[in-house]
Amino acid sequence: MKPATDWLDRTDLKILALLQQEGRLSNVELAERVALSPTPCLRRVKRLEEAGVIAFYRAELDRRQLGLGVTAFVCINIADHGPKATELFLSAVDAIDEIVTCHVLSGQFDFLLEVVTPTLDHYASVMLDRLGGLPGVSALQTSFALRTVKGARRLPLAHLGS
Structure with missing residues (x-):
């Protein structure tokens, strides 16, 4: 097709x-x-x-209604970019339920993770016990969402209508 x-x-x-x-x-x-x-x-x-x-x-579930009040965006670099190392990293990411999205990036960082947890303490536990221990991680930086201004996951379609 x-x-x-x-x-x-x-x-x-x-x-x-x-x-x-x-x-x-x-x-x-x-x-x-x-x-x-x-x-x-x-x-x-x-x-x-x-x-x-x-x-x-x-x-689409409401995070706040479900007690998921913390959204963190975690930028990660890995030391080895070979296919096996990358696959090992991605498999480990897939096994962590709190990671709701993972993007491969160009630029300063290799990956961007969106992590959702009920509390900051829970995030700290995920970050210290699991994210920091992901295979090959050489750098990790977290930013927290203070408020979601636009959260709908609708894709723009206007470019297709011309």
């Missing part, structure tokens, strides 16, 4: 925008909002799923 950027039309983009905003919309309601009948709308959604444009569905 061609890349999605080659075949998405305005209706597909409307469907994607609505599902990003409200993933629990029924097919009937979604069809109504994009001005289609339910069957063609469902066909489009299935095509978007099969093409991997819609990767999965999930509930």
